[in-house]
Amino acid sequence: xxxxxxTVFDFSGEIAVKVQSLNLHYxxxxxxxxxNCEMRRNAITALIGPSGCGKSTLLKTLNRMNDxxxxxxIEGTVCVGGVNIYDKRTDVSLLRKNMGMVFQRPNPFPMxxxxxxxxxxxxxxxxxxxxxxxxxxxxxxxxxxxxELKDQLHKSALALSGGQQQRLCxxxxxxxxxxxxxMDEPTSxxxxxxxxxxxxxxxxxxxxxxxxxxxxxxQQAARISDDTAFFLLxxxxxxxxxxxxxxxxxxxQTLNYISGRFG
Amino acid sequence: MGSNSxxxxxxxxxxxxxxASAAFSVFxxxxxxxxxxxxxxxxxxxxxxxxxxxxxxxAPTKEFLxxxxxxxxxxxxxxxxxxxxxxxxxxxxxGVFSAIxxxxxxxxxxxxxxxxxxxxxxxxxxxxxxxxxxxxxxPALMEIFSVASGKGVLASSIILGMMILPTVTSMTKxxxxxxxxxxxxxxxxxxxxxxxxxxxxxxPAAKSGIITGVVLGMGRAVGETMAVMVVAGNVAAFxxxxxxxxxxxxxxxxxxxxYATGLHRQALIATGSVLLVIVxxxxxxxxxxxxxxxxxxxxxxxxxxxxxxxxxPPAFVKSGRGCTVLKYLSIVCVALVALALxxxxxxxxxxxxxxxxLQFLFGESGNEGMTLRPAFVTTGLxxxxxxxxxxxxxxxxxxxxxxxxxxxxRMVRVIRLFTETLSGMPSIIFGFFGMLLFCEFMQMRTSxxxxxxxLSLMILPTVIRSTEESLLSVDNxxxxxxxxxxxxxxxxxxxxxxxxxxxxIITAIILSIGRIVGESAAxxxxxxxxxxxxxxxxxxxxxxxxxxxxxxxxxxxxDYAYATAAVLLIVVALINVAVxxxxxxxxxKAFGSSGKRAERKTAKIKxxx
Numbered sequence: 006x007x008x009x010x011x012t013v014f015d016f017s018g019e020i021a022v023k024v025q026s027l028n029l030h031y032x033x034x035x036x037x038x039x040x041n042c043e044m045r046r047n048a049i050t051a052l053i054g055p056s057g058c059g060k061s062t063l064l065k066t067l068n069r070m071n072d073x074x075x076x077x078x079i080e081g082t083v084c085v086g087g088v089n090i091y092d093k094r095t096d097v098s099l100l101r102k103n104m105g106m107v108f109q110r111p112n113p114f115p116m117x118x119x120x121x122x123x124x125x126x127x128x129x130x131x132x133x134x135x136x137x138x139x140x141x142x143x144x145x146x147x148x149x150x151x152x153e154l155k156d157q158l159h160k161s162a163l164a165l166s167g168g169q170q171q172r173l174c175x176x177x178x179x180x181x182x183x184x185x186x187x188m189d190e191p192t193s194x195x196x197x198x199x200x201x202x203x204x205x206x207x208x209x210x211x212x213x214x215x216x217x218x219x220x221x222x223x224q225q226a227a228r229i230s231d232d233t234a235f236f237l238l239x240x241x242x243x244x245x246x247x248x249x250x251x252x253x254x255x256x257x258q259t260l261n262y263i264s265g266r267f268g
Numbered sequence: 269m270g271s272n273s274x275x276x277x278x279x280x281x282x283x284x285x286x287x288a289s290a291a292f293s294v295f296x297x298x299x300x301x302x303x304x305x306x307x308x309x310x311x312x313x314x315x316x317x318x319x320x321x322x323x324x325x326x327a328p329t330k331e332f333l334x335x336x337x338x339x340x341x342x343x344x345x346x347x348x349x350x351x352x353x354x355x356x357x358x359x360x361x362x363g364v365f366s367a368i369x370x371x372x373x374x375x376x377x378x379x380x381x382x383x384x385x386x387x388x389x390x391x392x393x394x395x396x397x398x399x400x401x402x403x404x405x406x407p408a409l410m411e412i413f414s415v416a417s418g419k420g421v422l423a424s425s426i427i428l429g430m431m432i433l434p435t436v437t438s439m440t441k442x443x444x445x446x447x448x449x450x451x452x453x454x455x456x457x458x459x460x461x462x463x464x465x466x467x468x469x470x471x472p473a474a475k476s477g478i479i480t481g482v483v484l485g486m487g488r489a490v491g492e493t494m495a496v497m498v499v500a501g502n503v504a505a506f507x508x509x510x511x512x513x514x515x516x517x518x519x520x521x522x523x524x525x526x527y528a529t530g531l532h533r534q535a536l537i538a539t540g541s542v543l544l545v546i547v548x549x550x551x552x553x554x555x556x557x558x559x560x561x562x563x564x565x566x567x568x569x570x571x572x573x574x575x576x577x578x579x580x581p582p583a584f585v586k587s588g589r590g591c592t593v594l595k596y597l598s599i600v601c602v603a604l605v606a607l608a609l610x611x612x613x614x615x616x617x618x619x620x621x622x623x624x625x626l627q628f629l630f631g632e633s634g635n636e637g638m639t640l641r642p643a644f645v646t647t648g649l650x651x652x653x654x655x656x657x658x659x660x661x662x663x664x665x666x667x668x669x670x671x672x673x674x675x676x677x678r679m680v681r682v683i684r685l686f687t688e689t690l691s692g693m694p695s696i697i698f699g700f701f702g703m704l705l706f707c708e709f710m711q712m713r714t715s716x717x718x719x720x721x722x723l724s725l726m727i728l729p730t731v732i733r734s735t736e737e738s739l740l741s742v743d744n745x746x747x748x749x750x751x752x753x754x755x756x757x758x759x760x761x762x763x764x765x766x767x768x769x770x771x772x773i774i775t776a777i778i779l780s781i782g783r784i785v786g787e788s789a790a791x792x793x794x795x796x797x798x799x800x801x802x803x804x805x806x807x808x809x810x811x812x813x814x815x816x817x818x819x820x821x822x823x824x825x826x827d828y829a830y831a832t833a834a835v836l837l838i839v840v841a842l843i844n845v846a847v848x849x850x851x852x853x854x855x856x857k858a859f860g861s862s863g864k865r866a867e868r869k870t871a872k873i874k875x876x877x
Contacts, residue, residue, distance in 0.1 A: 070457060075376075098586065102459035112450035115473045124468070125458040130587035140582070174454070181458060181584065 012096045014086030014103050016184040021046045021215040022067060027081035029062060031074065036062050038239045040081070044185075044232070049207060049216040051230035051247065053223060055262070058236040060219045061109075064187050067217065068104035069097050086184065102129060105178030109190045111170035113162035113177070118154055121162045121173060125181035140180050147213075148176035149206055168199025175206065186210060188218040192225065204229050223263055227251050235259045282758045286672055289664030293732065294686040296725055300693065300701045301544060307704055308541040311534035315339045320538060326504040326515075328524070328532040339535045341542060343506050347421075347514035348490055348546070350507050351500070354425025355432055355489040360482045362429070362601045363436030369598035370437070371444040372466040382602060384844065385609050390434030391840040392612070393786025395813045396833045398498035399820050400612050401427040403619075406499055415511045419501040422510040427495050430608060432485035437605075439484060443477020444470060463595040464588045479557045484692065487550040491543065491694025493518035493789040494817065517543040518696045518789070525793055540700050547697075551689050613837060620834025623827045634800050638818060638825060640832060642801040646716060646809030650795065651784050653720025653805065654727055655777060661724075662731025663766075663773065669732070670739035671761050691729030695790040698726050702794035717805045719795025726790060727780040734779065738772025739765060774850050782843040786836060788813035812836055 022044040029037035037059045044050045052060040065071045066083060069090060082089050090100050102125075113121050122141045123131075131137060141158065145151040150172050154165075162173055171191060178186060188207075192200040207216055207229050220226050226233055227247060234244040235258075243250060243259045254260045312320060316336050323340015330338050370382055405426055409418035447470050455465035471478070501513020502523060520539050528536055631639040665683075673680050702722030703714075712718040742765050750760040788811070791797075796808030797818055810818060812832060819829035 068457060070453065073453065073456070096586075098459045098461050100459075101457055102584065104457075106457035108450060108454065108457075110450065112448070112454040114451055114454065114469050124455065125460075126582070126584070128455075128458060128460045128464055128468070128588065129584035131582045131584065133582065136582040177454075177458065 012088055012094070012099050014088055014099075014184070016046065016086045016103075018087065019046055020044070021086065021185055022217070023082075023084040024063070024066075025082045025084070027063075027066065027079070027083060029059075029066060029071070029080075030076075030078040032076040036239050037066070040241045042234055042241060042244050044215060044217055046215050047211055047213075048231040049211050049218060049229055050232045050234065051226035052217065052219045052234050052236065053221075053226050053262075054236035054242075056221075057238075059239040060234075060236045061189050063236070064189050064217060064219050067185075067187055068101050068106055070106065072097070102181050103184045105175075105181065105183035105186045107171070107174050107178055107186065107188045107191045110194050111167060111174050113165070113170050113173055115161070115163055117159045118162050118165070118173060119158040122177050122180045125177060129181060144176040144180040147179050147210070148172045149202065149209075150176055166199075168195050168202060171195060171199065171203060172206065175203070179210075183214060185215045185217065188216065190219050190221055193221060200225075223251075235262060237262070279756055279758045283668075283672055286664045286668035289661045290668035290673075290683050292661050292665060293690050293728060294683060296728070297686045297689050297693075299705075300690075300697065300725075301548070303701060303705060304537065304544055304697065305541050308534065308538035311339070311531060311538040312541075314531060315535065315538075320535070321345070321542065324506070326520070328528070328535065335531065339531075341517065341520070341539055343504050344515050344517045344520050344539070345542065345546075346506055347500070348516040348518075348543075350421055350514065351424040351428055351496060351516060352486050352489040354421060355428030356482060356486050357429070358425055359429030359431070359433040359489075360436050360485055362605060363433040363485065364440050364478055364482070365594075365598040365601035366433070366605050367437045367440035367444060368466065368471060369595075369602045370441055372462060372470070373595055373599055374602065382606065384848075385606050386434045386437050387844055387847075388840060389430065389605070389609055390438070391782055391786070391844060393788070393813045393816075393836050393840070394431065394492060394495040395498075395786070395788045395816050395820070396612075396616070396836050397427050397431055398495035399816070399829060399833055400616065401495065401499040402820070404611070404615060409511075413511070417501070417511065417513070419499050420509075420511040420513045421500075421507050423499040424496045424514070424516075427499055428489040428492055431492060431495060432488050433605065435488055436481045436485040439481025440474070440478045443474035443481065446477065447473045461588055461591070463591040467591045467594050476557050480554050483550055483554050483557060487547055487554075487692050490546055490550065491518060491692075491696070493522050493694065493696045494813075497522060498820070517546075518694060521696050521700065522789060522792065537700060537704070540697055543694060544697060547692065547694060548689070551692055554688075555685065616830060616833045616837055619827075620830035620832070623831040624834060628828060628831055638799040638815070638828065640812070640815060640828070640835070642799065642810055643812045643815040643832075646795065646802055647785055647811045649716045649802070649805055649809070650720045650723055650791075650811055651781055653717060654723035654784055655780060657721060657724035658728045658731050658780065659773075659777070662728050662776065663735050665728075665732045666735035666739055667761055667766070670736050671757075671765065687729045687732055690725070691733075695726065695787060698722050699790040699793050701725075702790065707794060712806070714794065714796040714808045715806045716795050716802055716809045719791050719809075719811075720805070722790055722794045723784055723787065726787070727783055730779050730783065731773075731776040734772045734776035735769060736772075738769040738775075741772075742768045771850050775847055778843055778846045778850065782840060785811065785839050786813050787811065788817050792817070812839075 020043045024040050024042050027037055027040040040063060052063060054060050062071070066079060067085065071077045071079065079091060083091060085100065086103065088095060114124060119141055122144050123137045126137060126140050131140070142151060145154060150169065153169065162170065165173060192203050195203070204225065207218065210216060218230065230247045232245065233247040233250045235242045235250065237258055243254060243256050250259065251263055254263065314335060319336035320339055320341060322342050323336065324342050325338055325340050326343060327333060327338045370379060374382060401423055406418035406423050409415070409423055451469050451473055452465050455469045456462070460468065496516055497519045500515060500519060502515045502519055503513040504515045504520065507514045517539050521536050525536055628639055630641050631637070633639040633641050669680055669683060699722065702718055706712050706718035706721050707714055746764055746768060747760055750764040791811055791814050795811065797810050797814050798808045799810070799818060802809035813836065816829055816832035816836065819825035819832055
C-alpha cells in the first residue's frame with residue numbers, strides 16, 4: 006500500500022467543504038465552469054438544476070469518485086475539513102471514509118444486511134464481533150431501519166424493497182462515521198412514501214453531520230435544505246439561503262427554473 | 269388467397285427445417301453417448317462393471333491372468349483426476365487471477381494486447397502444447413528438480429494448466445464484467461481501496477461464474493489427449509509423486525487402439541464410456557453452478573449486541589494488506605502468462621522457421637521421407653467437408669434459437685445445454701464415435717470423408733453460438749421495418765436479419781478452420797495418420813496437427829516437428845487477426861455504427877452526464 010503521510014481532516018470549523026475556482030473537463034467537454042461555493046457544517050446543502058448541468062459531477066468531485074472517469078481533468082481546489090483533497094498526498098481512502106456517499110440507485114452489495122453494513126468498518130480493520138454488532142445496530146437505528154430489520158439481519162440485502170435498500174445504503178455509509186454525507190438524487194428511484202422517510206432521515210442526520218444532496222425535485226430542495234445551489238450548463242448561477250433562493254432569487258435564470266419555465 | 273397459403277406453407281416448412289437443425293445437437297449428444305455406451309456393453313459385461321472401474325491392474329495382453337483381473341482402469345481414473353486437479357490448481361488459479369488483473373488492475377493500454385495473448389493461447393493446438401512440454405517443460409523440470417525423468421504428473425499438470433487457462437480466464441472475465449459497477453463504486457465510496465473493493469465485493473459477486481469457468485476448464489483437462497500423451501509417461505500405474513509416470517483415460521484410449529483387437533478393443537471403448545460419464549458429470553456440475561440460486565441465509569444466530577460493551581468505540585484504521593498482496597499476485601499471474609506465451613512462441617519459431625523450406629512444404633511424402641505436403645490437401649478437404657455439413661445445420665439451428673423460439677423458453681435452454689455439452693466433449697470421444705459409426709458401421713473405412721463428418725460435429729457448437737450471438741445483436745427495428753413492409757417472417761429472417769449477421773457467420777467459419785487445422789485426437793482413427801498424399805475423399809490422410817504428431821513421434825523428424833509447430837502457430841496468429849478484423853472492421857464498415865463502437869459512444873455520452 007502506498008504510504009501517504011497521514012492526512013488529517015479537521016471538521017471543527019464552520020465550513021465543511023470549500024470549493025474554489027473549480028473547473029472540470031470530461032475530455033473536451035467543459036462540465037464545471039469556475040465554481041466557487043462553501044458548504045456549512047451541520048447544514049443540508051441542495052444542488053439543483055436541469056439534467057446535465059453538472060450538479061452530480063460536482064458531488065462526485067467532493068469525494069473524488071470522478072477519478073474513475075476516464076478523461077476527467079480537474080483544476081482549482083476543493084477543501085474538505087481544511088485539506089485540499091486534490092493534493093497528491095491526500096489519502097483518497099481516508100477522504101472517502103469521511104465523505105459517505107449515497108447513490109441515485111440503491112446499490113447494496115449481494116451480501117446479507119449485516120455484512121453490507123459491516124463492510125465499511127471491516128475495510129478499516131474492525132474485526133471484533135461485539136464492535137461490529139454495535140456499529141450495525143447503531144447505523145440501522147440512525148437510518149430508521151432497526152425496528153424493521155432487526156430480526157432479519159442475515160437475509161440478503163437484495164431481498165429488501167427499494168426504499169429499504171436505499172436506507173440500508175445510508176446506514177452502510179453511516180457505519181464508517183462520516184463527517185459529510187453526499188447524496189446523489191437518493192430518492193429519484195423511490196415511491197413517495199419511501200421518499201418521505203428519507204427526507205425525514207436527512208433532517209435528523211444533519212444534527213450529527215453535514216449533508217450535500219443533489220436533487221431533481223425542487224420541492225424536496227425547498228423542504229429539507231438550508232442552502233441551495235442552482236446550476237445551469239456547468240455554471241453555478243446562484244448560491245445561498247434556500248428560503249431566499251426560492252422566495253426572491255436574484256437571477257432571472259433561477260426564477261425561470263424554480264417557477265418551472267424550463268427544466 | 270392461393271399465394272397466401274403457399275407462403276404460409278413455405279414458412280411452416282422453413283420453421284420445421286430450422287427446428288430440426290436445432291434439435292440436431294440434442295440428437296448428436298444422445299447418439300454419441302448411447303453409441304459409445306452401447307459398444308462398451310460387451311466388454312463391461314464380460315469384465316464386470318465393478319472390476320473394470322475398480323480393478324487396479326491394466327494388462328490386456330497378459331492372457332494368463334483371468335479376464336476380470338487384467339482390465340482395471342482405476343489407475344487411469346486416478347491419473348486423470350490427479351492431473352486435472354493439478355491443472356486446475358495451476359491453470360485455474362492463474363486464470364482466475366489473470367482475469368481479475370485484466371478487469372481491475374491492468375492499465376487500459378495493456379488490456380487489448382493481454383486479451384489477445386489469452387485468445388492466442390486458446391487457439392494453440394494441443395499437439396503443439398504437448399510438444400512444447402516435451403522439449404521445454406520436461407527438460408526444465410529435470411534440471412530444476414534434478415530427477416531422471418521430467419515426465420509425469422507435474423509436467424502434465426503444467427501443460428494442461430496452460431491449456432485450460434484461457435477458458436478459465438475468459439469465463440472469469442465475463443463473470444466479472446457482468447457484476448454491476450455500482451457494487452464497485454459503492455465500495456470505493458465507503459473508503460475501500462480499489463483492491464479491497466475488487467476482492468471483497470466484485471469477486472464474491474461473480475462467484476458462480478468463476479466456479480463455472482473453473483469446472484469448464486477441468487472438463488477440458490479431463491478430456492485432453494494429445495498434449496498429455498507426450499508428457500505423462502503413459503505408465504498405467506497409480507501416481508506416487510510429482511514425477512511418477514501416469515496414464516490418463518484418454519491416453520489409454522489413443523495409444524492402444526491401433527493394435528487392440530477383440531476384448532481389448534472393446535475395453536478401450538469402455539474406457540471411453542468412463543471418460544464420458546466423468547465429463548457429463550462435470551457438465552451437470554456446471555448446470556448446477558449456473559442456476560440462479562437464491563441467497564443462502566446463514567444459519568448464524570442473530571445475537572449481535574448481547575451485552576453492551578463498556579469498552580471504547582473501535583478505532584478505524586487502514587487495513588487491507590491482504591488484498592494488496594492479492595493484487596500484486598494477480599499482476600504476477602498475468603506477467604507469467606504473457607511470459608509463457610512469449611517463451612513458447614519464440615522457442616518454436618526460432619527452432620522451426622529455419623526448417624521451413626520448399627522440400628518440407630511441397631516435397632514428395634511417403635514412408636521413406638515425410639513432408640508437410642499431404643497435410644495441405646487433407647486439411648483443405650477436411651475443412652470443406654466439415655463446413656459443408658456444419659454450416660447449414662448450425663445456421664439453421666441458430667435461426668431457430670434466435671428468431672423462432674421464445675427467449676429463454678425451456679426448449680431453448682435444453683438445446684443450449686446440449687450444444688454446450690457437445691462442445692465440452694473430449695475430441696477423442698468424437699474420434700471413437702466417428703471411428704465406430706462412420707468408418708466401421710457405415711463402412712466409410714478410415715477416410716477423409718469420415719474425418720470431415722466427425723469434425724462437423726465438433727465445430728457445430730461454435731457455428732451455432734457465433735451465429736446466434738450475432739443474430740441476437742441485430743437491431744429489432746430492422747425486423748420491424750421489414751415486417752411493416754409486408755414481408756413474412758421467413759423473408760425477413762433470410763433477407764434482412766441473416767445478412768446483418770454476416771460477421772458472426774464469418775467468425776464461425778474462421779474459428780472452425782482454426783479448430784480443424786489444430787485437431788489431432790479426433791482424426792487419428794477417423795481420417796487416419798498416414799504420411800502419404802490422399803487421392804480422394806475416400807482415402808486416408810493426415811491433417812497438419814496429425815502430421816506434426818507423426819513427425820514428433822519419430823526421432824528422425826524432430827526438425828520437421830518444430831517446423832510444423834511454427835506453421836501451426838502462424839496459422840493461429842492469422843486466425844486471431846482475421847477474427848479481430850471481422851469483429852472490429854467488417855462489422856463497423858458494413859453496418860454503420862453497429863456493435864461495440866456504438867456501445868462505446870453511448871457509454872461516453874452517459875459518462876459525460
